[in-house]
Amino acid sequence: MASVLQLISTPQSPSELKQFHAQIIKLGLSYDNDAMGRVIKFCAISESGNFNYALQVFDKLPKPDPFIYNTDAQKVFDNMSDRDDVSWTTLISGYAQLGYLEEAFRVFDSIPEKSSVCWNAIISAYVQSNKFHEAFSLFERMMSEDVVVDKFLAASMLSACTRLGALKQGEWIVEYVKKRGVDLDSKLATTIIDMYCKCGCLDKAVQFFKRLPRKGISSWNCMIGGLAMHGKGEAAIEVLKEMQSERVAPDYITFVNLLSACAYSGLVEEGKHYFPYMKEVYGIEPGMEHYGCLVDLLGRAGLLEEARRVINEMPMSPDVGVLGALLGAFRIHKNIELEEMIGKQRVHCRRKNSSSSQRDICQSNEMLDRIESAGYVPDSDGIQQDIDEEESENPLNYHSEKLAIAFGLLKSKPGEILRITKNLRVCKDCHQASKLISKVYDRKIII
Numbered sequence: 329m330a331s332v333l334q335l336i337s338t339p340q341s342p343s344e345l346k347q348f349h350a351q352i353i354k355l356g357l358s359y360d361n362d363a364m365g366r367v368i369k370f371c372a373i374s375e376s377g378n379f380n381y382a383l384q385v386f387d388k389l390p391k392p393d394p395f396i397y398n399t400d401a402q403k404v405f406d407n408m409s410d411r412d413d414v415s416w417t418t419l420i421s422g423y424a425q426l427g428y429l430e431e432a433f434r435v436f437d438s439i440p441e442k443s444s445v446c447w448n449a450i451i452s453a454y455v456q457s458n459k460f461h462e463a464f465s466l467f468e469r470m471m472s473e474d475v476v477v478d479k480f481l482a483a484s485m486l487s488a489c490t491r492l493g494a495l496k497q498g499e500w501i502v503e504y505v506k507k508r509g510v511d512l513d514s515k516l517a518t519t520i521i522d523m524y525c526k527c528g529c530l531d532k533a534v535q536f537f538k539r540l541p542r543k544g545i546s547s548w549n550c551m552i553g554g555l556a557m558h559g560k561g562e563a564a565i566e567v568l569k570e571m572q573s574e575r576v577a578p579d580y581i582t583f584v585n586l587l588s589a590c591a592y593s594g595l596v597e598e599g600k601h602y603f604p605y606m607k608e609v610y611g612i613e614p615g616m617e618h619y620g621c622l623v624d625l626l627g628r629a630g631l632l633e634e635a636r637r638v639i640n641e642m643p644m645s646p647d648v649g650v651l652g653a654l655l656g657a658f659r660i661h662k663n664i665e666l667e668e669m670i671g672k673q674r675v676h677c678r679r680k681n682s683s684s685s686q687r688d689i690c691q692s693n694e695m696l697d698r699i700e701s702a703g704y705v706p707d708s709d710g711i712q713q714d715i716d717e718e719e720s721e722n723p724l725n726y727h728s729e730k731l732a733i734a735f736g737l738l739k740s741k742p743g744e745i746l747r748i749t750k751n752l753r754v755c756k757d758c759h760q761a762s763k764l765i766s767k768v769y770d771r772k773i774i775i
Contacts, residue, residue: 416436420435420446424449442475444475444478448480451467455484463484464488476508479505479515482505483516486522493746495747513544514542514546518546543576548576549582552564555567556585559593560589578606584621587622596629616647627653695737695769699768706757737765746773
């Protein structure tokens, strides 16, 4: 192996380089940054280097390290005499994937004539990095330069609208797509459905879905998920039946969304039917998400022993979501002993897998202080009282809904609507707190 890498360190002809590249692949080093970096470097420093070949090698690296970008990839790029959209967007996307948004923007800003492909690359980079306001600023700049919005740009911006709850901007983009005849492929159609559902406009989502001339699997799944989110379980089952009648095979996600719909709507028998059905009919093995939905469904119906049995018989260890579903059921049905046991398991699981933003917590505490003066009294009914003090300190304050609302208040302008998406039902305390937050801050809150 060392001899092969040493030979690549000195410039060879392109044909010899390809031979060494083949040997590297045979040695199992096709994803090795050091080995492949040498191949890229040859293309950068050799007069006979092949830039297109370098880009192909570079594109196939699953996790190129910063050194590859800052040295080898940049050298290849700097030596290219004929830079096209592929070379520009490869470098932009690469920097963005490593979290170097400033470098990505520097590359983008240096493009003399920016095509819609390049605009999409930089806007997508900001959207995927959760920099939605920056993405909107770039979009506005793009529109001022009369760049045509294509289906990729439209999908990226609609994703930003969804995450920000920016319904008006989202509807403007949908109208633009219709008026300009932008190609409505499955991805764009799904993004529009998702935006309507998560912004609280289920009727518009259904209307748009029904008018689609062709529906991909992602559009079917998104519609079922949207109906689930709004507690329309029976309607979700009807969409599944329509899907089957059109000979579209459901997949893993279809049944996650369908079981969620059953859980949200209390359709116990239907949920118990479709859980084994997906394996028996379609050969889909249940995953963690399916088990979480089933446990939530059984727990809310008061079938606590059956829910516990499902967890005990799972082929994998339950995650925080599955344990949380069971914990919520124990609280609802006031089974304090089992609640304590599952609560400790969940705290341990959560400590291993997540952390909270200190700034959001501070905002949440300030928000709760304000609504307490308006009469808010935490409804701690069902919260275990004898867990260690460290584990039980202000547990209601850190429910995801409150942290999400606090973040929304922190990031949005006064008077703007807050749209919160949650994958489980809102607890009693958060429901009451949300109403008071809406009143005290004079905000419309949609959860």
